[in-house]
Amino acid sequence: MKKEIPVTVLSGYLGAGKTSVLNHLLHNKQGHKIAVVVNDMSEINIDSAMVKQGGLVRSDEKLVELQNGCICCTLREDLIVELEQLSQLDLDYVLIESTGISEPIPVAQTFTYEADELDIDLRKHYKLDTMVTVVNAEQFWSDYYSGENLLERKQEAVPDDEREVSDLLIDQIEFANVILVNKIDLIPNEDLEKLKAALATFNPSARIIPIEHGKVDPDDVLNTSLFDFEDVSSSAGWIKELNEEHVPETEEYGISSFVYRSSKPFHPERFFKWLEQWPEEVVRSKGFFWLASRNDTIGLLSQAGKSLNVQGAGNWISTFSEAEQEELLAEDLQAKESWHPEFGDRKTELVFIGIKLNPATLINTLDKCLLTDEEIKEDWTLIPDPFPSFV
């Protein structure tokens, strides 16, 4: 049987050091045959030019340039076709460097299902092996708190891309098996320790490796067998907290996380005001909330740095017919166990990750946003709701 070729995907924000890592790996490949797929959206493909200049495209290597746009949004058709062709070569590894603004999840998905429209199933030839994210140790916090969206930075993957830099950074970190903290020569040791502690709280499952100039041990990122779609999809610190796998606090640096839970709905005006006065010690927050004025819809909150998004995440199970509820609850034991006699699965569960958090104050101020016992008896549809519409 033909072996499946292990694939490593390199993500990381612009300038983090992805090309440096790539070059280092190609210089230290210990006789292995590696194919490199780079994807650059700029007119001049700087990364591939660098790789070529380094004399790295030799007979046993293949460099594929994808220039029809970003892997994450053009259905990755180019990528799928190229990978299918590459699979004919006798390769040991494939390395994919995605552009600095790609989300890693769609790239990973390329390997996890058949591309029906192309009649290609990459799973026959490849196994997605390691998701690697390169973090710029020097720039991380200033990028994270820049409060700029990708449009302002003129780095949009699609026209009108309104994702913020921090949303992208957090996606790349939360969906990684290995986080390479690069450029450690540019920061003091204490800052590095703090950054490592924060990254470990954002993603407790990832291996965090500090490096300089992309010099990573190839064994740390090639053929590690670390990737598992289910595992990595639930490796984020906020998901672990929600599932009550508490992430140990890194007291030394004051980084901690906790979950706010309530089985009463929020008063929309009071909760909206609370969000407007966001506690600055919270660096990452995500979870579900119940808004009295939108009794059917699950609210989803996600904050990363200065970026705060609320959106709908489908309907509460309680809104379905009894037969449907039974089916859904059979698959969702957590919802079944915590079912409220009157409100069903409606509830709020918000995870907060922050530096020097004061849970008591957060709990206290959020509790004040809940409907009072008096308000609970009134007609909730009449309560003014300042939130933008979401379904």
Ligand SMILES: Nc1nc2c(ncn2[C@@H]2O[C@H](COP(=O)(O)OP(=O)(O)OP(=O)(O)O)[C@@H](O)[C@H]2O)c(=O)[nH]1
């Ligand atoms: N001081 C220092 N500079 C570094 C280090 N790693 C990379 N650099 C420099 O940082 C710049 C960006 O590095 P690249 O490897 O090109 O980063 P990239 O992530 O591929 O960048 P994009 O392709 O723009 O997304 C280059 O000028 C590197 O020489 C490091 O550890 N320390």
